[in-house]
Amino acid sequence: MTGDTNGSEDGGREDEVRGAPRIPGPRSAADDLDLSAVPLPPPVPATPPEEPRPGPQRAAEPAPQPTTPEPETDVAPRHPSDATDATDPPGPPVLAHGVLKALLGAWALAACSAEETEAVEAHLTECAACADEALRLRDAVGLLHTDRSLDLDPTLRTRVIDACLSRRPADIPVPDWASPYDAETARLDALLRDIGDSEWHAPVRLKWFESEQETTRKTTVAGVIGHLMAVDGLVGTALGLDVPLGDGTRGPGADWPLSPTARTERYWSAGRRPPTGRIHEPWREQSHTLIRTVSFAGRRVCELSVSYGDFALPMHDALLDRAFECWVHGGDIADAVDYPYEAPSAAHLNRMIGLVTRLLPAALAERRRTGLAGPARHLVTAGSPGRSLHLEIEGSGGGDWYIPLDSPAALGSPAHAVAQVALDGVEFCQLVAGHVPPVEAAAGQEGDREAIRDVLFAAASLSRL
Known part of the structure; x- marks a missing residue:
């Protein structure tokens, strides 16, 4: 049976072949119409709702069975958004798993657009593997924004070695x-x-x-x-x-x-x-x-x-x-x-300062021999070790040393100290290295000024290329 192609009968069959009828596009807003030119319809009298009549009801017509649509070039593809109300907010963009996985690094750095961020976060609620990877990336990003110094802890090497040796002692340890x-x-x-x-x-x-x-x-x-x-x-x-x-x-x-x-x-x-x-x-x-x-x-x-x-x-x-x-x-x-x-660790710095104090008496005697230091004032005997200078080192690696002034073979004694010099440990080492002038080195001085000057210049004379 044929008919007009625009007729309702063939049009209905065509709709059955093509699927559910399309939803018409949104109507124009009322503000866009000239309502003054449109005749108003006559009022419809209100009728009460019809009461259901007793008696046998007509059986419901069976729902039409869906038919497989035939491919046609003029049929527009359907999109999930076609079935939603035009007033609903759009959902996150639909991206492939590989694309979402590639965006995890940018997401961790907060470098994604708003749409990409929404799509990634929606994906993380469904994919456990990507969620674990995102957590690891977020932890790594946290390390990039640390306020701590990036310099290694000077004690790190010692602690690592100690931990290793506690598991397996070295056969030949470093002395x-x-x-x-x-x-x-x-x-x-x-x-x-x-x-x-x-x-x-x-x-x-x-x-x-x-x-x-x-x-x-x-x-x-x-x-x-x-x-x-x-x-x-x-x-x-x-x-x-x-x-x-x-x-x-x-x-x-x-x-x-x-x-x-x-x-x-x-x-x-x-x-x-x-x-x-x-x-x-x-x-x-x-x-x-x-x-x-x-x-x-x-x-x-x-x-x-x-x-x-x-x-x-x-x-x-x-x-x-x-x-x-x-x-x-x-x-x-x-x-x-x-x-x-x-600076070195406190224990190592203390040893370096100790070495300098052992070398100072000989350096002082050499300067005295060349006339660059004052003469010895006391005879060193078994009962009298001669004068001493109290060297007080403050800070890391600090301690107290007594430098014999009258003979390199004598031992310093607190009881015979005639002067005292107070210095920071690193500053004292810089003096010995020749990086600080002797006249600017001592932070605190007390006692025999000549003895203090002789010891400070003797310490600086230990420096070399």
């Missing part, structure tokens, strides 16, 4: 007297690993006290490491090791000068080119070799003499001296590259 050198070389190594290639050429001005005045020498970060490696070679030579030489070779270094200054100058001049960042690994390898050698050798090398040319130190003091210089020059490098660098 206690070598631990300051081990710690300071490790700290400097960490600093060097953080700097860029160009910063190895950053200028560094080394300072020390010589001939009653401050002396300086300009070099680079790589030049400082070359200086440390050259002077550390004195310890390696005493242990019978082949040490790195300035021309890129290794050897016993027997024909090299023993004076730290002369040895450094020869090292710098031996290379055909200025030192670069490639000097880092040879220096670190040498420090590892020194620590490993004294650890395997045990106590029998503790008193082995290490010659510095004009003087000598036992091995345990020589490594403490090298730890002190490693810290001082590490600070010089850190200042050159604008990097924070802390």
Whole structure:
């Protein structure tokens, strides 16, 4: 049966084929119509609702069975939003799982748009795997916004080693007297690993006290490491090791000068080119070799003499001296590259100050011999140790030491103290390194002014390149 294509009969069949009738679009607002031109319909009289009549009811007509629509090019695809009321707020955008997973990092950083944020958060309530990943990313973002210092705790290395040794003790532990050198070389190594290639050429001005005045020498970060490696070679030579030489070779270094200054100058001049960042690994390898050698050798090398040319130190003091210089020059490098660098641990700093107090009487006697210090005033006998100066070190690594003034062989005594000097521990070490003038060093002074001046200048005279 055929009919007009616009008729209701064929139109109804076509709607049955195509599916449910489409919902008409929203009507225009009343404000948009000219109601004055539209005739009003006559009023409809109100009729009461019809009461249901008794009797048999007509059976309900069965619902039409849905039919499979045939694909037609002119049928618009249906969208879930077509079935909602136009006044309902739109829901989150429908995104694929892979897209939502890729947005988790931006969501954790609060970098998503409002629509993306809504879609991700709706997805997290349904996907446990993505929810776990989002939680981990949020925790990681929290670490990026910490107000704590990013510098490593100076005690971290010790605590990690202690934790490791508590599980499995080392077969060959590092001797206690070598631990300051081990710690300071490790700290400097960490600093060097953080700097860029160009910063190895950053200028560094080394300072020390010589001939009653401050002396300086300009070099680079790589030049400082070359200086440390050259002077550390004195310890390696005493242990019978082949040490790195300035021309890129290794050897016993027997024909090299023993004076730290002369040895450094020869090292710098031996290379055909200025030192670069490639000097880092040879220096670190040498420090590892020194620590490993004294650890395997045990106590029998503790008193082995290490010659510095004009003087000598036992091995345990020589490594403490090298730890002190490693810290001082590490600070010089850190200042050159604008990097924070802390003082050694209190226990190690206390040992370094103790070494200086043992060297001060001989340095004071040498200055007295050359006329740079006042003469001894008391004869040192078995019953009278002579005068002493009370050195009070405050802060980290602090303590009290009594420096004999009249003889390097005498022992300081509180009962014979004629003067007292109070200094911060780090400031005292900077004085010994030649970084602070003696006349500006003491925070507190009391007693014999000449004795105080002699000791402060003797401490500064211990500095060298």
